Amino acid sequence: DAMVIQNPRYQVTQFGKPVTLSCSQTLNHNVMYWYQQKSSQAPKLLFHYYDKDFNNEADTPDNFQSRRPNTSFCFLDIRSPGLGDAAMYLCATSRGRTTQYFGPGTRLLVL
Amino acid sequence: GENVEQHPSTLSVQEGDSAVIKCTYSDSASNYFPWYKQELGKRPQLIIDIRSNVGEKKDQRIAVTLNKTAKHFSLHITETQPEDSAVYFCAASLNNDMRFGAGTRLTVKP
Numbered sequence: 001d002a003m004v005i006q007n008p009r010y011q012v013t014q015f016g017k018p019v020t021l022s023c024s025q026t027l028n029h030n031v032m033y034w035y036q037q038k039s040s041q042a043p044k045l046l047f048h049y050y051d052k053d054f055n056n057e058a059d060t061p062d063n064f065q066s067r068r069p070n071t072s073f074c075f076l077d078i079r080s081p082g083l084g085d086a087a088m089y090l091c092a093t094s095r096g097r098t099t100q101y102f103g104p105g106t107r108l109l110v111l
Numbered sequence: 112g113e114n115v116e117q118h119p120s121t122l123s124v125q126e127g128d129s130a131v132i133k134c135t136y137s138d139s140a141s142n143y144f145p146w147y148k149q150e151l152g153k154r155p156q157l158i159i160d161i162r163s164n165v166g167e168k169k170d171q172r173i174a175v176t177l178n179k180t181a182k183h184f185s186l187h188i189t190e191t192q193p194e195d196s197a198v199y200f201c202a203a204s205l206n207n208d209m210r211f212g213a214g215t216r217l218t219v220k221p
Contacts, residue, residue, distance in 0.1 A: 031207055042200055042211035043155065050207060090154065097206050099145060102154040 003027050004103035006091050012109045013081050021076040021106045023091030032074040033100060034066060035090040043090055049074060078108075086110045113138040115203050117212025124191050125220050132215045134201035135183040141203040144177060144184050149214075150197045158199075159186070191219045 005024045013019040023032065030051050035043035047056045049068045063085070065077040078085055088107050092100040114137040124130050136144075142163040147155035161168045161175045161184065168175050172191075177184040188195055196219045201212040 033207075040214075042214050044211075045209065048207055055207070094207070097143070097204075099157055099160060100209060101157070102147075104154050 004091060004093055004101055006089075006103040006106050008106060009104060010107050010109070012111060013078075014111050015082065016080045019078050019081055019108070021078075021089050021091075021108070023074045023076075023103055024072050025091075025093045025103075026072070027093055027095070027101065028071065029093035029095045029101075030071065031094045031096065032068060033092040033094075034064075034074070034076045035092065035102075037088040037090055037105070039087075046076070081108070081110045083110050113141055113203055113205065113208065113210040115201060115210050115212040117201050117215060119215060120213065121216045121218070123218045123220065126191060126193060128191055130186075130188045130191050130195070130217055130219075132186045132199055132201065132217070133183060134185070134203075134212050135181075136203040136210075137182065138203070138205060139179075139182060141205045143204040143209075144175070145202050145204070145209075146173075146175060146186050147200045147202065147211075148197045149200065155200060188217075191217075193219050193221050195219050 007022050033048040034046045037043040046060045067075045088105045090105045091103040094100045117134045145160035148158045149155045159173050172189045174187045198214045200214050202209050
């Protein structure tokens with residue numbers, strides 16, 4: 001009965017090699033979020049989709065992009081990963097402006 | 112933008128004691144205040160939340176209080192158990208813009 005699913009759970013990429021992380025949900029929530037969480041720190045919002053409307057945080061690097069082809073799926077694209085992009089990436093969903101439910105996360109390692 | 116401060120950063124209590132974690136926020140327009148528990152290597156999980164039109168909410172051993180005038184809110188855990196050990200994050204949200212506090216690492220000693 002997984003509700004917010006993230007694949008893969010662990011991703012290893014090379015410095016500068018594009019990588020895509022995926023998130024899907026079975027909750028039919030209209031809002032999907034991407035957070036970056038580094039060790040011992042709070043999750044940091046990168047961007048979110050409210051329905052089809054993309055909302056980027058002002059301090060999210062241009063290196064990070066997102067796509068939402070339909071209600072259920074959302075992707076995080078990192079165009080040229082640097083060593084500083086190694087982190088846990090968390091996807092979350094909500095129905096409107098309510099509680100956010102998190103997926104299990106994808107841990108990204110950049111070599 | 113919203114800024115959330117959380118204290119203490121670490122908290123150690125004896126099993127059975129109470130634990131209190133405090134947060135302040137800067138944007139008086141924020142209207143939703145969730146608390147998340149995150150165990151090592153796992154996702155943040157919502158444990159309790161409160162909206163700006165409510166002053167206090169309780170769910171078994173967990174309670175949250177909100178003081179809108181002072182812009183602070185607190186998490187209270189009573190009769191702590193070793194399984195309560197985790198990192199706890201407060202957050203303040205307006206619309207879909209949620210900002211987290213830096214987290215409190217709670218350790219409950221048996």
